[in-house]
Amino acid sequence: MYQYNDNDQTLINERVTQFRGQTERYLKGELGEDEFRALRLMNGLYIQTHAPMLRVAGPYGLLSSRQLRMIAHVSRKYDKGYAHITTRQNIQFNWPELKNVPDILEDLASVQMHAIQTSGNCLRNTTTDHLAGVCTDEIEDPRPYCEIIRQWTILHPEFAYLPRKFKIAVSGSKQDRAATQLHDIGLHLIKNDAGEIGFKVLVGGGLGRTPVIGKVIRPFLEKKHLLSYLEAIVRVYNLNGRRDNKYKARIKILVRESGIENMTEWVEAEWQQIKQDMEVSDARYSEMKNHFAPHPYETNANQDSSFKTHLAQDKNFVTWVKHNVIDHKIPGYRAVFVSLKAPAIAPGDITEKQLDDVAEMADQYSFGEIRTTHRQNLVLADVKQANLFSLWQKLSALSLATPNIGTATDMICCPGLDFCALANASSINIAKEINEALDDIDYLHDIGDLKINMSGCMNGCAHQSVGHIGILGVDKKGVEWYQLTLGGSSENDAALGQRLGPAVAKDQITKAITTILEVYIKHRNEQEIFLDTVNRVGITPFKQAVY
Amino acid sequence: MKIIKDKQIIEDNWTHIADDAELTNGNITVSLSRWNHEDLNNHQGKVGIRLLPADKVEDITDELNKIPLIVLEFPIFTDGRSFSHARLLRSRFNYKGEIRAIGSYMPDQVFYLSRVGVNAFQLEKPEELAVALSTMNDFTVKYQQSTN
Numbered sequence: 204m205y206q207y208n209d210n211d212q213t214l215i216n217e218r219v220t221q222f223r224g225q226t227e228r229y230l231k232g233e234l235g236e237d238e239f240r241a242l243r244l245m246n247g248l249y250i251q252t253h254a255p256m257l258r259v260a261g262p263y264g265l266l267s268s269r270q271l272r273m274i275a276h277v278s279r280k281y282d283k284g285y286a287h288i289t290t291r292q293n294i295q296f297n298w299p300e301l302k303n304v305p306d307i308l309e310d311l312a313s314v315q316m317h318a319i320q321t322s323g324n325c326l327r328n329t330t331t332d333h334l335a336g337v338c339t340d341e342i343e344d345p346r347p348y349c350e351i352i353r354q355w356t357i358l359h360p361e362f363a364y365l366p367r368k369f370k371i372a373v374s375g376s377k378q379d380r381a382a383t384q385l386h387d388i389g390l391h392l393i394k395n396d397a398g399e400i401g402f403k404v405l406v407g408g409g410l411g412r413t414p415v416i417g418k419v420i421r422p423f424l425e426k427k428h429l430l431s432y433l434e435a436i437v438r439v440y441n442l443n444g445r446r447d448n449k450y451k452a453r454i455k456i457l458v459r460e461s462g463i464e465n466m467t468e469w470v471e472a473e474w475q476q477i478k479q480d481m482e483v484s485d486a487r488y489s490e491m492k493n494h495f496a497p498h499p500y501e502t503n504a505n506q507d508s509s510f511k512t513h514l515a516q517d518k519n520f521v522t523w524v525k526h527n528v529i530d531h532k533i534p535g536y537r538a539v540f541v542s543l544k545a546p547a548i549a550p551g552d553i554t555e556k557q558l559d560d561v562a563e564m565a566d567q568y569s570f571g572e573i574r575t576t577h578r579q580n581l582v583l584a585d586v587k588q589a590n591l592f593s594l595w596q597k598l599s600a601l602s603l604a605t606p607n608i609g610t611a612t613d614m615i616c617c618p619g620l621d622f623c624a625l626a627n628a629s630s631i632n633i634a635k636e637i638n639e640a641l642d643d644i645d646y647l648h649d650i651g652d653l654k655i656n657m658s659g660c661m662n663g664c665a666h667q668s669v670g671h672i673g674i675l676g677v678d679k680k681g682v683e684w685y686q687l688t689l690g691g692s693s694e695n696d697a698a699l700g701q702r703l704g705p706a707v708a709k710d711q712i713t714k715a716i717t718t719i720l721e722v723y724i725k726h727r728n729e730q731e732i733f734l735d736t737v738n739r740v741g742i743t744p745f746k747q748a749v750y
Numbered sequence: 751m752k753i754i755k756d757k758q759i760i761e762d763n764w765t766h767i768a769d770d771a772e773l774t775n776g777n778i779t780v781s782l783s784r785w786n787h788e789d790l791n792n793h794q795g796k797v798g799i800r801l802l803p804a805d806k807v808e809d810i811t812d813e814l815n816k817i818p819l820i821v822l823e824f825p826i827f828t829d830g831r832s833f834s835h836a837r838l839l840r841s842r843f844n845y846k847g848e849i850r851a852i853g854s855y856m857p858d859q860v861f862y863l864s865r866v867g868v869n870a871f872q873l874e875k876p877e878e879l880a881v882a883l884s885t886m887n888d889f890t891v892k893y894q895q896s897t898n
């Protein structure tokens with residue numbers, strides 16, 4: 204993975220010093236509330252219902268075991284002994300004290316981590332496929348490009364006060380696991396007819412209040428123009444995006460109001476002016492690719508026979524392998540999901556002990572690297588098949604082996620009323636309740652592939668509009684209600700869910716979900732997953748059963 | 751009044767003339783609309799121009815060599831359009847004169863502003879000049895090419 208050089212390290216150290224000064228000035232009353240707010244947000248610091256919340260960047264979801272141990276340390280020393288994985292591959296602490304935040308950032312900086320631009324109206328953490336570099340359908344590893352983009356975004360002097368937040372995602376594989384169609388800019392590595400690899404560039408996608416699927420602004424961009432094209436888009440947005448209404452300020456609204464044709468024309472015109480001066484050289488790319496060179500994989504890893512033996516002997520192991528383990532491009536290796544969706548746990552939460560132990564397992568089994576996923580789980584991406592059984596046993600002992608990846612209880616869920624000042628409704632409790640209702644593992648596996656996403660308000664942090672089932676907390680005269688949508692997707696077939704009907708009351712929501720699942724089971728064709736059934740039969744049968 | 755110019759705190763004698771005020775003698779700045787609609791040729795003293803975030807730098811690029819001072823006015827510190835204006839004035843249109851930030855912005859924005867080509871800073875709270883000056887040294891490392 205990318206290792207900081209002296210410059211990178213100096214930059215984040217200087218950032219800590221800068222923020223320490225700003226915090227001191229604020230605490231002394233020299234910096235106003237609004238001013239400090241903007242500055243702290245650009246260091247990932249929110250003031251929430253109960254305490255500040257600190258969001259630390261997980262650059263494109265890749266962490267080292269050393270970094271994971273530091274997260275454990277921070278959660279022990281400054282928080283309540285756990286951390287939370289977000290839907291944008293970042294890490295959140297829910298209970299730090301404001302006065303400690305500079306110290307936390309200093310500790311994080313010692314392992315090449317920071318919280319720069321994890322919030323605020325600026326260029327945010329770039330996300331990518333959690334299976335980058337190991338999946339079987341990859342055109343090219345997106346991570347070197349992500350790191351180049353990361354460096355371009357960090358402290359970009361011109362784009363720190365954009366109309367609104369700005370998110371970029373990169374996908375390097377055929378199947379889009381990075382939800383690139385739902386980002387302000389989505390980049391797809393593709394191969395053109397001449398066999399050259401470049402980017403398809405999408406613009407104006409996004410979730411939140413007005414979910415929109417991104418539009419293609421350039422079908423093929425040569426790699427050397429990556430940064431100039433991004434700069435052109437963001438400059439056009441900075442100068443022309445709406446600033447009169449924060450709900451209309453995202454680039455998707457600019458694209459909608461001006462039309463993709465005009466937007467394309469402006470961006471291309473801007474780009475022509477800067478493309479010569481901003482080329483990324485081949486040398487820079489190859490230097491960056493070296494940071495992400497393949498691990499020293501064993502060539503005979505697939506000769507192992509113990510894996511087969513264990514599969515034959517242990518049914519629970521088989522179930523776990525079926526759901527939480529996936530293929531790897533190197534024979535004899537697998538990528539393993541560490542499920543952070545055990546029953547009765549808030550989705551995405553992980554304790555300091557679990558963090559330390561996963562770091563240990565990463566060192567032992569997976570070249571010391573861990574990935575965070577946008578569905579709020581972790582991945583150990585490079586495990587030899589011979590080690591899967593002992594890894595499974597260790598994960599099981601830590602409640603990190605619930606065999607539910609991709610199923611109904613692998614829900615994504617925002618903090619909701621429990622932590623978020625903006626929430627209309629609780630989400631974590633509902634997730635737990637649904638989890639309990641689906642605790643029969645055979646039933647869960649029979650239902651199969653299902654993505655349930657639940658957000659506590661319109662801001663949609665848990666991407667409910669692209670959940671196969673979306674649940675949105677709404678407030679009706681101070682009472683919590685839930686709006687359901689069906690048929691959303693964030694993958695290649697990206698689509699926004701359709702509203703099922705009026706919101707349902709809090710004590711009816713779990714019942715509504717189980718009813719929806721019953722309807723699916725009744726209508727599905729053999730092997731058909733939930734999403735396909737919804738698309739085939741439409742929402743009417745579901746509606747009739749729920750209301 | 752004191753301002754920062756080229757990393758020094760200096761005494762400044764420019765007057766920023768509001769749209770509804772009479773012109774005064776000496777060095778003055780006027781808004782873009784006043785610049786466009788008023789004959790300022792007979793003014794005794796230099797005349798600079800003030801741009802608001804919604805103004806377009808392209809509207810003044812023909813006359814840039816006549817303009818000794820371009821003021822970027824911040825009605826609110828969160829409006830980042832002026833950052834692009836400064837960058838374009840310097841990099842694309844090669845403007846060599848003074849670019850000054852005035853209005854509602856934070857000393858903490860001075861570093862980025864100087865990176866995009868602003869070289870003079872007039873603050874709402876003059877007591878913050880020293881902080882503003884010190885923020886220019888916040889970072890010794892940068893990832894992006896910009897004006898400096």
Ligand code: SF4
Binds near residue numbers: 623658659
């Ligand atoms: S969706 Fe709403 S309630 Fe949930 S975290 Fe986001 S802002 Fe808070």
